[in-house]
Amino acid sequence: MSSGETQALLSVRNLTVEFTTRYGPVRAVDGISFDVNPNETVGIVGESGCGKTVTGLSLLGLVPSPPGRIVAGEILLQGRDLVSLPEDEMQALRGQEISMIFQEPMTALNPVLTVGSQMVDVLRRHKKLTRRQARASAIEMLAKVGIPAPAKRIDEYPHEMSGGMRQRVMIAMALSCGPKLLIADEPTTALDVTTQAQVLEQIVELQDEFHMAVILVTHDLGVVAETCQRAIVMYCGEIIETAGIESLFDSPRHPYTRGLLDSIPRLREEKRDELPVIPGMVPDLLHLPPGCRFADRCEHATDTCREQRPALKTSQQSAASVACFHPLD
Amino acid sequence: MSAALSDHRESIWGKAFYKFRHDRMGMLGLAVVLLYFIAALGVWLGVWGTGWADVDGPKWAPMSGEYWFGTNIIGEDIFQRSIYSTKTAFEIGLVVAVLSTILGALLGALAGFFSGRWIDAIVLWLMGVLDSIPFYLFVAAVAFALQGNPWAMHVAMVSTFWTTTGRLVRGEVIKLRNFEFVEAARAIGVPQFTIVFRHIIPNTFHILLVQATIVFVAAIKSEVILSFLGLGVQDGVSWGLMISESTLEVLAGFFNNFIAASALLFVLVMAFNMFSDSLQDALDPKKVAAS
Amino acid sequence: MELLQYTLRKLIGGIPLILGVTFISFILMVYYGPDQTFELLGKNATAEQIAEVRAELGYDRPFFVRYGEYLKELATLDFGLSNSTGEPVNAMLARTIPVSLELVTPGFILGNLLGVLLALVAAYHRGRWIDKAIMGFAVVGMSISFLIVIIAFQILLSSSYGLNLFPVRGWNVHSLYSYVMYVTVPTLASVFVALGYNTRFYRAVLVEEMTRDHVRTARAFGISPAKLLYKHILKNSAIPIITRVMFSIPLVVVSGSLLMESYFGIPGVGKVTFDAITSGDQPVLKAVVGLPAVLFVVTLLVTDLLYRVVDPRVSLM
Numbered sequence: 001m002s003s004g005e006t007q008a009l010l011s012v013r014n015l016t017v018e019f020t021t022r023y024g025p026v027r028a029v030d031g032i033s034f035d036v037n038p039n040e041t042v043g044i045v046g047e048s049g050c051g052k053t054v055t056g057l058s059l060l061g062l063v064p065s066p067p068g069r070i071v072a073g074e075i076l077l078q079g080r081d082l083v084s085l086p087e088d089e090m091q092a093l094r095g096q097e098i099s100m101i102f103q104e105p106m107t108a109l110n111p112v113l114t115v116g117s118q119m120v121d122v123l124r125r126h127k128k129l130t131r132r133q134a135r136a137s138a139i140e141m142l143a144k145v146g147i148p149a150p151a152k153r154i155d156e157y158p159h160e161m162s163g164g165m166r167q168r169v170m171i172a173m174a175l176s177c178g179p180k181l182l183i184a185d186e187p188t189t190a191l192d193v194t195t196q197a198q199v200l201e202q203i204v205e206l207q208d209e210f211h212m213a214v215i216l217v218t219h220d221l222g223v224v225a226e227t228c229q230r231a232i233v234m235y236c237g238e239i240i241e242t243a244g245i246e247s248l249f250d251s252p253r254h255p256y257t258r259g260l261l262d263s264i265p266r267l268r269e270e271k272r273d274e275l276p277v278i279p280g281m282v283p284d285l286l287h288l289p290p291g292c293r294f295a296d297r298c299e300h301a302t303d304t305c306r307e308q309r310p311a312l313k314t315s316q317q318s319a320a321s322v323a324c325f326h327p328l329d
Numbered sequence: 330m331s332a333a334l335s336d337h338r339e340s341i342w343g344k345a346f347y348k349f350r351h352d353r354m355g356m357l358g359l360a361v362v363l364l365y366f367i368a369a370l371g372v373w374l375g376v377w378g379t380g381w382a383d384v385d386g387p388k389w390a391p392m393s394g395e396y397w398f399g400t401n402i403i404g405e406d407i408f409q410r411s412i413y414s415t416k417t418a419f420e421i422g423l424v425v426a427v428l429s430t431i432l433g434a435l436l437g438a439l440a441g442f443f444s445g446r447w448i449d450a451i452v453l454w455l456m457g458v459l460d461s462i463p464f465y466l467f468v469a470a471v472a473f474a475l476q477g478n479p480w481a482m483h484v485a486m487v488s489t490f491w492t493t494t495g496r497l498v499r500g501e502v503i504k505l506r507n508f509e510f511v512e513a514a515r516a517i518g519v520p521q522f523t524i525v526f527r528h529i530i531p532n533t534f535h536i537l538l539v540q541a542t543i544v545f546v547a548a549i550k551s552e553v554i555l556s557f558l559g560l561g562v563q564d565g566v567s568w569g570l571m572i573s574e575s576t577l578e579v580l581a582g583f584f585n586n587f588i589a590a591s592a593l594l595f596v597l598v599m600a601f602n603m604f605s606d607s608l609q610d611a612l613d614p615k616k617v618a619a620s
Numbered sequence: 621m622e623l624l625q626y627t628l629r630k631l632i633g634g635i636p637l638i639l640g641v642t643f644i645s646f647i648l649m650v651y652y653g654p655d656q657t658f659e660l661l662g663k664n665a666t667a668e669q670i671a672e673v674r675a676e677l678g679y680d681r682p683f684f685v686r687y688g689e690y691l692k693e694l695a696t697l698d699f700g701l702s703n704s705t706g707e708p709v710n711a712m713l714a715r716t717i718p719v720s721l722e723l724v725t726p727g728f729i730l731g732n733l734l735g736v737l738l739a740l741v742a743a744y745h746r747g748r749w750i751d752k753a754i755m756g757f758a759v760v761g762m763s764i765s766f767l768i769v770i771i772a773f774q775i776l777l778s779s780s781y782g783l784n785l786f787p788v789r790g791w792n793v794h795s796l797y798s799y800v801m802y803v804t805v806p807t808l809a810s811v812f813v814a815l816g817y818n819t820r821f822y823r824a825v826l827v828e829e830m831t832r833d834h835v836r837t838a839r840a841f842g843i844s845p846a847k848l849l850y851k852h853i854l855k856n857s858a859i860p861i862i863t864r865v866m867f868s869i870p871l872v873v874v875s876g877s878l879l880m881e882s883y884f885g886i887p888g889v890g891k892v893t894f895d896a897i898t899s900g901d902q903p904v905l906k907a908v909v910g911l912p913a914v915l916f917v918v919t920l921l922v923t924d925l926l927y928r929v930v931d932p933r934v935s936l937m
Contacts, residue, residue: 022351062840066747095841102840107833112855112931121851122841157932173841458640461916463874466909469897470648553765554879558894572767576883579775580788591768599763606759 007078008035009180009213010059015073017054017063026285028054028068030237033312036181041207041214043228043245045221045260049282051237052217056183059215060100061090077181096126099174103186105166109158116154119173126177141172144209145202164195171202175210182207185217200227221264225249233257236282236293239312243320253320253327255298292325300326345535345611355607361600368412369419378412381405381566389583399585401571402578410566411589417567418549418597421483425548428487430541433494434530440495441502442525452499456492464489464551465558472560479563482555486548494540501533535612542605546598553594568594623925630924634917641913642694646687646906690906699907704899709907712892719791720877720888726803727810728872732865734811735818740849742819743826754819761816770809770883777805789885806880814872818864825860829853858930866923870916 017029029051036042044052057063058070061082075082077097082090094100102108110118119138123129129137135154142150145168158166167187174182184203188196204227207214216228224231224245231248233241233256241254252258259278280297283289289296291306298305304325314321349355372378386400393399398407440452459467468485475481505511506529514524555561556569557576571590579587693699699709742754776782786805793799829835830853838852878890889908896904 022348060840062836091842091844093842094839100840102833102837104833108837110834110838110852110856111933112858113851118838121843121847125842125844159933170837454636454640457637457916458644461637461641461870461913462645463870463878463912465875465878466645466893466897467648469894470645473897473900474648550765553767557767558879558882569767572765572771576771579771579781580779582781584775587771591765591772594768595764598765599759602759602763 009038009040009078010036010215011074011076012055012059013074013076015055015058015075016071017051017058017068018071019068021067021286023286027237028285029058031073032234032237032239033073034232034239034242036213036215038180038213039207039211040230041204041216041228043216043218043224043231044234045218045224045231046234047219047282049285050234052219052234053185055234056100056185056215056217059181059183060094060098061085061087062100092126095122095174095179096177097179098181098183099177099179100183100185101167101170101174101187104190105163105170106190108170109166111158114155114157115161115169119154119169119176122173123176137176138172141176142169144175144206145169145172146198147172163191164199167191167195167199168202171199171206175206175212178210179212181213181215183215183217186219187216188223189218189220196223203227221260233260236288237285238293238323239321240294240324241320241322242312243322244318247318247320251329253322253329254294254324255300255328256294258328259297292323300328302326342535349607349611352607352610354603355610358600358603358605358607361596362604365415365597365600366419369416372413372416378409378416380409381413383409389578389585392585398589401574401586402583407571407586407589410571411568411593413566414568414571414590414593415597417562417565418552418594421486421552421562421567422545422548424483425486425490426541426545428483429490429544430494430537432487433491433540434498434533434537436491437495437498438502438525438530438533441499442506442521442529444499444503444506449499452495456495459489459492462489465554465560468555468560469558482552482561486551490544490547494537494544497536497540498533501536502529505529505532539605539609539612542601542608546601546605549594549598627921627925630921631917634920637917638910638913641916642691642910643687645909645913646690690910693906694910700903702896702901702904704895704901704904709903712904713889713907716887716889716892719886720873720881720890722793722799723791723803723806723880723886723888724810724873724877727807727814727876728869730807731811731814731818735815736822736861738815738819739822739826740854742823743830743853744845744849746827746830755823758816758819761812762820763816764813766809766813766879767883769812770806770880773805773809773812777808789883791884791886791888802886806884806886810872810876810880821864822857822861825857826853829857832856855930859927862926862930863923866919866926869919870912873915874912 012035013033014031015029015033016027016031019026019028032051032055034042044055046052054063054068059075059082063069070083073083077093082093085093109115116135116138119141120131120134123134123137124131127134139150139154142154147153147165147168153161153165158169161169171187182203187203188199191199200223203214203216206212214227216224218224228245230242230244232239233248233254235256241248241252241257243253248257249261252261256278259276262276263278265275278297283293283296289306291304291308292298292301292310295301295305302325308325310323310325312321312323368377383406384404386396386404386406388400388402388404390396390400390404396406396408398411401407401410436452436455440449443449467489468482471485471488472478472481475484510528511524514528515521519528552561552567553569553572556567557573561567561569568590571586572594575584575587575590578584697710701708702712705712738754738758742751745751774788778784778786778788786801791802793802834856835848835852838848843852874890874893876890877888878894880886881888881891882894892904893908895901896908
C-alpha cells in the first residue's frame with residue numbers, strides 16, 4: 001500500500017490530437033493533462049468544438065484515423081500507456097476496462113440485430129461465457145438499468161424501443177463487463193428533459209454499485225452540477241480550469257468559466273435587461289493567436305495574455321487548477 | 330494563405346470550385362477532354378479530318394509518314410478517320426447529354442413537386458416502363474420504326490437515359506419541396522410553375538451537371554456497341570464503326586484500326602470519368618472517391 | 621397468408637407496368653416493325669398473294685385488335701410459329717433461353733462476388749494505397765467499352781496471335797469440359813466490364829455503412845474487425861447490394877447476352893430476339909418482348925421479399 005495517496009485511475013499527460021484537413025493540420029486537443037481517480041465522477045465541460053469529445057474518443061483509441069491521430073502525450077490507465085498499446089490489446093480493453101456510451105441512442109445500436117444479440121456479443125467477447133450464461137447476464141443488466149420485462153425486451157430490435165430505453169440498453173451494455181471507467185459522451189443531450197433526469201440518475205446509482213469512475217463529457221453545466229464531483233473546463237483544445245463542483249459554481253477562477261456560468265438563464269427575483277453573453281467568437285483552429293486563446297474575448301486581458309500562453313497551474317491547497325495570468329478570485 | 334482562406338465563398342459552387350481546382354486528377358481529366366474537344370471543333374470547322382472517306386491508300390498500309398496510323402482494309406486513312414470520329418463522339422455525347430438532362434430535369438421536377446398525385450404516378454410508371462425495356466432492343470426497334478433515320482440512335486438514347494436523372498431530380502425536389510423557402514414563396518402568392526422553375530430546379534443544378542457528364546460517357550460507350558450491331562452511326566465514321574470494321578481485320582493479324590480507335594476512345598472516356606468523379610467529389614463530399 | 625396477400629398485391633401492382641411495356645414495345649417492334657411480306661414472297665408476287673400473306677400475318681387488322689390478340693397470347697403463352705423459320709416459338713424459347721442462362725450466369729455471379737470482395741478490401745483500407753489502387757483499376761475498367769474487351773480477349777486467348785487456348789466462337793457444348801471451353805472467354809469479358817462499376821458502387825455503400833454510429837459503438841466495445849465487417853457492416857449494406865444485384869438481372873441477362881451471342885455466334889435468346897427485330901418476325905417478337913417485362917415485375921417482387929428477410933425494419937405493408 002502506498003503512503004496514503006491514492007494512485008489515479010487514469011492519468012492523461014500532454015495529450016495532443018491532430019487532424020489533417022485540406023487547409024493544414026488542426027489540433028483539436030492541444031497538450032492537455034488531467035487525472036481521474038477511482039470511483040470519481042468528473043465532468044469535461046465546454047462548448048461544441050472545444051475538443052471534449054475528441055478527448056473522450058482518444059482515451060479508447062477511437063479517434064477516426066484517416067483524418068486524426070494522437071501525435072503526442074500519454075494516457076496511463078493504472079500505469080499502462082494506452083497510446084502505445086498495440087491494437088489487439090486495445091480491443092480487449094474496450095468494453096472491458098473502459099466503456100463508452102455515445103450521444104445518439106437512435107443510431108448507436110445496430111438496427112438489424114436484436115438488443116440481446118448485441119449485448120451477448122459484447123459479453124462473450126470479453127468473458128468466457130456460454131450463450132445461455134451471457135443471455136442471462138444480459139437480462140440481469142437490463143433489469144438493473146430499469147428496463148421493464150427484460151426477458152422479453154431482450155429479443156426486440158432497437159427500432160422497437162424508445163430513445164430513453166435505447167440509451168439504457170447502451171448503459172447496460174457498457175456496464176456488463178464491469179469496467180473501471182465509463183466515458184459518457186453527451187449521453188442525455190438527445191433525450192427529453194424527463195428522460196434525461198432518469199438516465200442521469202441511473203448512471204449515478206450504477207456508478208456507486210459498480211465502483212467505477214465516470215467521465216461525463218457535456219456542454220450542459222446543469223448536468224455537470226447534478227452528477228459530478230469535479231469538473232474540467234475546456235476551451236479551444238485546452239484545459240483552462242479544473243475545480244471541485246461547488247467551488248467551480250461558487251467562485252469560478254477563469255473568466256471563461258465565469259462567462260459560461262453567467263450566461264445560464266436563471267429564475268431570479270430581479271429582472272435583468274439582457275442575458276449576458278461572452279462577446280466575440282471562438283478562434284479558428286487554423287489561425288490560433290500566439291497567447292491565451294480566450295484573450296480577445298476577455299475583458300481582463302493584458303498584453304502578457306495576448307503574447308504568452310498561460311500554463312495550467314494547480315493550487316496547493318485545493319487541487320484545483322486554472323490557466324490564466326489574471327484568475328478571478 | 331489566410332487571405333485566400335478567409336474570402337472563399339460559402340456557396341456550394343464556391344466551395345466546389347475551390348475543391349475542384351485542387352484535384353489534380355480531375356483537372357487532368359478536364360484538360361484531356363478539352364484537347365479532344367478542340368480536335369472535334371477542328372473537324373467540324375473543316376480544319377482537319379476531312380480525308381476520312383478517301384479510299385486512295387493501299388490496303389493495310391503500316392504506320393508511315395504519309396499515313397500516320399496506316400490504312401484499313403479498303404485503303405482509308407485510319408488517322409483521318411480517328412480524328413473525324415472525335416467530332417462524331419462529341420456530337421452524340423453532347424446531344425444526348427443535354428437533351429436527356431433537360432428531359433430528366435423537367436419530368437423529374439414535375440413528378441417530385443406534385444408527388445403523390447397522378448402526374449407523379451404517370452412519370453414513375455413511364456420511368457419503370459422505359460427502364461424495363463432492354464436497351465439494345467429498344468434502340469433496334471426505334472431504328473426500324475424511324476426507318477433508318479440517322480437520328481434514331483439519339484432519340485432512343487435520350488428516351489432511355491433521362492430516367493436516372495429524372496429519378497434523382499424527383500428525389501431532390503421532394504426534399505426541397507418541404508423546405509421553408511417553398512412555403513414562404515407559396516405564402517406570398519408565387520404561382521406554382523414559377524416556384525418550380527425559378528426556385529426548385531436551380532437547386533438541382535449540381536445533380537444535373539454530374540448526371541450530364543455520366544450520360545455523356547454512357548452515350549459514347551453505347552454508340553460503340555450500337556454501331557457494331559448496325560444500329561449506330563449511319564453516315565460518317567465513329568470509333569464504334571472503326572472497331573466493328575476491325576473485327577475481321579484482327580483475325581487476319583492487322584491491329585492498327587482496332588488499336589487506334591480503342592485507344593482514342595479509352596483515353597477520352599477515362600478522362601471524362603476522372604473529370605466526372607472530381608466533379609461529384611467537389612459538389613457532394615459524401616460521394617465515391619477514394620478518401 | 622400475409623405473405624401470399626403481399627405477393628398478390630405486388631403482382632397485381634405490376635400489371636400497369638407490364639401493360640405499358642407491352643404497349644410501347646408492341647408499337648415499336650410489331651406495328652412499326654419491318655414488313656415481312658416481301659421477304660417471304662420474294663419480288664415477283666402477285667397482288668393476291670401479297671394480300672393473302674398480309675392477311676395471314678395480320679397486317680390488315682386494326683391496331684387495338686392486334687394489341688388485344690397479343691395480350692391474349694401473352695396470357696396464354698401461346699405464340700404460334702415463327703414466320704421466318706416455321707418453328708414453334710415456344711420451342712425456340714425453350715431451346716435458346718437455357719443457353720443464354722448458361723452463358724450469362726457465371727459472369728454475373730463472379731462479377732458481383734468479386735465486386736463485393738474488392739469493395740470490402742478497399743473500404744477496409746480506406747484512404748490507403750490499396751484502396752486507391754483498386755479504385756484506379758475500377759475507373760479503368762469502367763472506361764473500356766465491352767466490345768473492345770471482347771475483341772481484345774478473343775485475340776489474347778483464342779487466336780493464334782495470343783494464347784490460342786479457347787475456341788474463337790460457337791457453342792458446341794455437350795460436356796462440362798466443353799462448357800468451360802466455350803463460356804470462359806465471354807465470362808472473363810463480362811466480369812472485366814462489370815467489375816469496375818460494381819466495385820465502386822459496393823465500396824460506396826460499405827463506406828457509408830462504416831461511418832455509421834453503430835459501427836463506432838461496436839468498435840468501442842472491442843468487437844474484432846472481422847466480426848465488425850461481417851455482422852455490422854456487410855449485413856447492414858445488404859439492402860442496397862441486393863437492390864443493385866436484382867435490378868441488374870434484367871439488364872445483364874437480356875442486353876448482355878445479346879451482345880455476346882452476336883459476337884461469339886452463340887444460339888441464345890438474345891440473338892433470336894435481335895434477329896426477330898431486324899426481320900420483323902412477329903410471333904417471336906411478341907413472345908420475346910413481353911417476357912422481359914414480366915421478368916422485371918417478378919424481380920421487383922423478389923427484391924421486396926428479400927428486403928424483408930434481411931432487414932427487420934421493413935414491414936410487409
